[in-house]
Structures are given as structure tokens and as C-alpha cells.
Amino acid sequence: MYSILIVDNERIDREGIKLLIQKFNLPLHVTEADSGKQALAYLQNGEFDILLSDIKMPIMDGLELAQRARELKPQLKIVIFSAYGEFDYAKQAIHIGVAQYILKPIRMEEFLKVMDQVLSLCKEEEEARVHNEMLLRGYKKGLQYEKEKVLLDILQGNELENNQINELKLHIVEKPALLVLFDFKDRFFDTRGAEFEQHLPAWFPAFAVLEYVNLNEYQSMVFIQLDDSLDSASTDQLGEMLKHAVTDTFKSNVCIVLSNPVNSKEQIHMEYMNMEKSIESKFFYDRSVVLFSSGTDKATQSNMSDAEFYIAQMDRHIELREYSEAGKMIEQFFDALQMDRKLPVTYLKFVCTSIMQKLFKSSDRHHQLIPDMAENIYASSTLLELKSILMQIVWQYGENALAVKQGGKLITDVLDVIHKEYSNDISLEYVADKVYLSPSYLSHLFKKETGQSFMKYVTSFRFNKALDLLQNTNMKISDISREVGYNSHSYFCSIFKNYYGLSPAQSRERGSS
Template sequence: MYTILIVDDEKIERDGIRGLIAEMKYELHVIEAENGEKALEYLRLNPVDILLTDIKMPFMGGLELAEQASLAQPSLEIIIYSAYGEFDYARRALYTNASSYLLKPIDMDEFAGVMSGVIQKCSDKATQQLRTAEIMQGYQKGLEYEKEKWLTDLLNGINVISDAGTLPFGGGPAALMLIDFKERYFDRNYEAFEEIVQQLTAGEYEMLNLNEYQSVLIVPCPPSGGREKIRGLSERMAERIAERFYRHCCIVFSPVISDWQEISACYEQMEQTLDYKFFFEDTVVLFAGDDFAGRIPDIVSAETLIADINQFINLGEHAGASRSIELLFNHLSRNGSSSAIYVKYLCSDLVRNAFEQSGRRQKTDFQQTVERIFKSDSILDVKEVLLQALSEIEPEGGAQGESKRHLVQQVIRIVEKDFRDDLSLEAIAGRVSLNPTYLSHVFKKETGQSLIKFITLQRLERAQHLLGSTNMKIVDIAENVGYWSSSYFCLTFKKYYGISPQKYREMLDE
């Protein structure tokens, strides 16, 4: 409904025009003013679509009002009405800012013609504004998509940096934060999470949502004191998330990066650091590059760590085993209750497993390594012997390679069968009896992509099939492929394919 402001110092005239509007059933919201000054005061504070004003009024005449009104609201449609003797005077106003004119006494047919024309102009402008808004919205979404793609390429090491002017924060130093949840979070809480980010960063940030579980933030950070700043920001964010959503999360923050070409390597280090989250039950903030051996909680038992080491050995991942050995010995040193003989026995058992898995059955090699372990004078010497032994034992590629391929194929079958379910890394790891950290490591090494990304692609490929082969509503397709939120599904679909699900369907129909 459009708003019309009727301005006349004669109430009877205003009542007459209001009556004509009602009689001709124009859907207009009518406002009245008794002189130009009051009308202009209203116009400066309130949106109006049509101004209908007499010429001769006290304080401020209609022509002056029309001039001031068009400055206050440039899109305003203005109708001037006047007595016959003032016609020439009124006609001159048509060459300035008035839309049309009426003569007193008002003829009903003439009034109907003028009003219909002005209302149509208002309608045309509203349509054009809507089209412009849609174009701008599409353009803005296109820019957001391009920015997300650019950030994704940046994290993945694709060289997309041309000059500092195209970089966030003018290419100045920045730091990254990787926010990770064990349960699905971002598909339902992305906007609420962004509110927290806005408040904590004062709007200075770039954010890339990776999936339902993870998002990455990039924030400007000074080289001096930057690490303390990003640590503080990470800790405050973890607190706000816990207060508002009662959720635990892991936040990994990076060193300050001055060279944006280093972001990919830094992000890779952050992903490796994220593996330590499984040793913490509650919210934890970690710095990428720290030695976490001293931070593993006492609730983690030596038996758990040994089982993890053996899993790595069984899969031929001696680098992962070495990392877990560091954790084990730190745990043993901190605990202090294990005897030297017990520690040496544990290490001998790990070496035996490594020899067996590698295919090296030489008894003398094994015995020599065990003798070195038992002759060691300190727990640190035992650790060094164990690490050296692992580095010298080459895994037998065939059997262990086949074991890893079998594991990955088992995981792929689970995802292909149950992609509609709430599949988390932890849930799948439980089904294949493997530590989530090592499942993630092996899956990415064998397939070249993370397990979470693989699940996302399975869901989107199924969505593509349904868009092309059925008439299902998009909201139903989103639910069918495992998304709780149809809007999040649409955003994810466009992020991967560059177009919305609706546009994809229309493209197939052409």
C-alpha cells in the first residue's frame, strides 16, 4: 500500500480528496497536513510515495513545498492542484519536479486518470527497485562465493595471490583459527556463531565454513604481541560458545603470518595439531606447533597410548607411531609410578609388533634391539632406542598397504550406505574400531581428502541425482541427503558447484 500526503489549508478540500480516494477504492494510506511547513516536517521524518498539494497556502506555498519535498525524497511523485486562474503558474512547476496537476474544482474523471497514472508510476518504481535489489543480492552472493572459493584455494595451497591489494587486511600480518566441534554445529548455528565473531573481532575478520563441524577464521594480528592476542581471542570465543550453546569445541590458533604464501603450510600444521583434540574431553585451545606431550591429561592411560601406537604400527604409519611414543613417555615420566622393568617390557613388546608387521623375522635383529632397551640407563635412553628401531624397520608395503585399502573401502561403504545419518568422524571410527585421529590420518593419506569432505561430496552427489531425476522440493532433498537445514544445504551446494540447487535444476531442464 502506498502513502499519499494531502496538503491544503482548507479542511473541506482535504476531506473531499480523501472521499474521492475512498469512493474510487484506491488502496492508499492517507496522511493530511494543513500547510507546507507541517507537510515538509512530516516528509523529512517519514517515507511518502505521493504528495498532493495546493499551490496557495500560508507559511509555505505548494511550489516551494514541492521543491523542498523532492530534495528530501527524490523518488516522490508530486501532484499539484490549483484554481483555474492559477493554471499557468502551476504549469511552470511541471517543468521542475511535479509529476502531474489537477484543476479546481476537481473533475472525477480527470482525478481518476491522474491518480491511476501516478499509482502506476509508483508500482513501476517498486518493481524496478525490487529487480535492482535482486540483481544486487545476486551480485553480492556471487562475490561471497568467489571470496569463499578464493579462501578455500588459499588454504589448499593453490597460488591465487596476485598483489597485496587483493588480500584481506591489505595483505598485513594475520593469524588463523580453526574451530572444530565433535558434533554437528554450523549447519544450525552458523549465523549465531557469526554474531559472536562479529562482537569479538569488531567486524575485522574473514570466515570460511568448511563443513558442519569446522570453520576457519582469519583475523588481522600485529607481529608484536600477536600470539597473545590470538590466544586471548580463541579463549574468549571458546568461553562464549560454551556460555551460549553449552557446547565443547577445540580451537587451534596459528602463529602470526606475515607472508600470505605461508598460509597453506600453516593450515596443514593446524590440522595436524587438531589430532590432539581426542585426548581432551572438554573445550581446549591449542597453539599450532606446540609440543603437546606435556599437555595430555592424566586421564589418558598408558594402555590407551600403547594401543594407539600399535594401531599405527599395524598400519605401517611409523611417523604417527613416533608421535604417540613421545606422548607415552611423557605420560610415564609425569606419572612416575611405573618401574623401569615395566617400561622396558612395554617397549620390547612394541618392537616385537613392529618387527612382525614389517615382515622382518630375523631373531638376532629383534634380540639385539631388546638388549639395547634393557641395557638403557634411563627412560629417555629407552625412548631413543625404540624410536631408532622404528625408523630402521621398513614396513612391508604389500600386506599393510592392503590392510589400509581394506579399511578405507570399509569406511567408504559405511558412508555410501548411511550418508543420510549423522555421520561424524568419531561415530565411524567406533564402527571400524579405530582411534578417530588415525582413521582421519589414514583416510586422507589413501584418498587425498578428509573423511568429512568425502561425506559432504557423497551427500551432494546424491542431491544432484535427486534434482535431475525427481520433482522433490529442495527442502525435502536437503533432508533426504542428511542436512538438517535446507538453507545450509543450499549454501554448501553452491560452494561446491558454483550455482544454487534451484539454478542447477533449471539448467538441467533447459
């Protein structure tokens, strides 16, 4: 059960939202507030997972409330609802970290879809918290784990005693250092983390690697010791060298973010926050890229008025049903974005969603597809992917045809690929390419249709096959591991035991007894 705070000065609107929550048995404990001031008091004195607020309210509007709520509770999931087309509000909301928008009047389907997404985020965070607590209990006596925990606390800005840092002999707060963040699109560190760490000495031959810490399946951080010779030009060269080294070694695209020099835990925390903000710019690149915590990637600063010019031109062509001209303007808009990569991604997706809605309205058909197409837009992970989605709608409308494959049929195709190719090194990206979807959207659709993540399903299917082969054949365990897609026999045995609680040999013995 999660806690939600519903804020609206109109009682009838609050009651309507409560009714939807009750009707569909959403796992939410509801608290109501009729003003931003009252809501802020609740947030100061209680714990909430979700804030659902109207934008237009007297005295303290929804945006001010969202801003102050974000300062109070950084992990709070914020959802705002407002009238259609309020771009000024969208521009402000992107700086606050709003999770979702809902248009008024609220449609039941849209509300349920948004709440499902927000509840999924809450559940994932809760699972991550429980998982981390289990790791802490299991490895709290290990020195390396303690070092990683302290490093993560420093990055997150958590309070630490100086003796904790001294006892672990962490030199990152004693010597000038540089932070290097490696971010992959796939769950790279799930399977190749150890191999990645082994390459670090070769990648940093001129520097002492002070510390290395894995942040999650997608990201790891390296702390290197600075010397006086590392100027701005040298930092650029280091970034380019790392980009080519990682890409060539692992044949995977990577986003690398370099910090400014740091020599205190406070500076480390601030640089990490800036690096997380800068990493949003990776959306504008289809290949490996080097970014900087200062927010510069050698591109010029964005001019919002330029974007609004293109938007106005696209709107005009769509209203006149000049789809070909609208398509040309979209091409020019995305060309400009490719040159100037500083338009906030959240705002860009909001703009594209609005353009898509106007296309539907202009054509007077296929309105039932709006939620699905909007979902495609918000699930896009690169600028090229977003452009492809929008252009597909434009050109297909020019031909008065739009066909969207149904989710159930798509998942059937995906399962067919998994069941046939589980012995191979299949990934989310590989399967997404097979069914002509973006990896991020396929991931969302797969979990929505099956109730579990793509990788969790693949792992479960492989282990079920392995268990069957162990108990019903005489195949060697090493051969079975390869048969179900694991080239490393020791790794297979390790994760098999984690999955079943028994080693492969024990499972075979139990099956034969």
C-alpha cells in the first residue's frame, strides 16, 4: 500500500479521483488537501509516495507546491493535471522533475495508465530498497562492501562521520580527484561488470585509480587522482580516449560523463548531482558520447524561442492539413535539435505529444490510438527514435492510413523469439529489433503484458529448461549451462544456486531420488 496526497481546491474533482482509486482497487491510501498550503503542511509532517496536484489553485499553485515538495522529499513521485495545451506550465514543470502529466478533464483510461506507471516506479524503488538492505545484511562485514556503501553515501550527500572515511582509507577526500561516470543503455554491469573493472588500469595508465563503485546495472563510477598536468584540453582527450576504448572493447555504446576537479565529499556530491543532470543530453546521440558535469557538450545553448518558431510553423501546416509541409518542418526542427542539444528532453516529448494530438484532431480519425502513440513518444530513448515516431504518423496520415500492432500479438512474437533462441546471447535490444520497437517501449510493454521484466522472464525460462535437463537427461552440467545460454560454467552454477537455493548437482541428485 502506498500513500497519495490529492490536492485540488475543487472538492468534486478530489472526490472523482478518489472514486476511481476505490473503483479499481488501486493500492493507495488517500489523503486530501484543498490548497497548496494545506498540502505542504501534510508533506512536512507525514510520509507520502505520490503527490497528485492540480496546477491552477489560488494563493499557492500546483507548480509552486511541486517545487517545494521536491525540496522536502526528493523521491516523491509528482503528477500534475491541467488543461490541454498549457505549454508555459510544461516549461516550468520540467525543472521540477514532474513524473507525469494528466490532461483535464481526466479520462479514466489515461488516469489508470499514469497511475500504473507511477505505482510501478514506487514498487521498483521499494524492491530496490529491500534488495539493498539484504545486501547490506549479507556483506556488512566485508571491507569492499563497506567502502562501496560509504562511496555511495558520499555521492548521495548522506551524512558521514570522518572516522568512517579514515578507517576505510578512502583518499578521495584527501587528494584532488576527477569523477568519471560510465552509463550504458543496456544492463551492462549485470553480466560484464567484473570484466569492465579489469580493464580500468589499462584505460587510466597515467592516473591512479583511487576507487571504483558500481551504482546500478547501467552505471558505474571511477574516481581518479588528479595531477597538475590535467587541463581542459587533456580532460577532453581523456574522455575521447575512454569512449573509443570502451566502445571498441565491448562493442557497446556508452555515455561517459566527466566531472570538474573535486577534493571534498561536499564537492563530490554536488558534481555527482550535476553529472546526473548532464546525462539527460545523451538522448540526442545515437552513438557513444562524452559529456561534462558543467553541462557543456561543445554545443551552443538552447534558444526556446527558436523551438517555438518551429512549433508554430508545424501547427499552421497541420491545421491546413498540409502534411507534407508539416513533415518538412519537422525534419528542419529535428535537424536544429541535432545541432543544438540543450532543449530539455521532457519538454521536447511534451511538444511532440502535442503535435501528435493535433495531427489526430486534424484528420478526424483514430483518436483511440492517442494514448498508445503518446506512450511510444515518452518511451523513446534517442532523438532519432523520437523523430521516427513522429514522422511515421505524419506520412501515414498523408496517406490516410495508420496501423498499430496490438500489444498481445507483439508479446506473442517476442515470446516466440525467446523460446527459440534462449540458447543464444539474446538481449532486449536484439529482440526489440526483431519486432520493430524501441527497447524502452518493448520493456514497458513486456512488463505490462506479462507482469514481469524481460530479463526476469528470460532467466526464469532458461533455468526451467536447465532444471528439466538436469533431472531428465545425463548431459554434463557444463554442457547444460551452454545449452541454456551461459558460456561460463561457474557463473551458471552461482546464479542457479541463487535462483533455486540448490546447486545444479544438488538439483540433479534431488530429482533422481
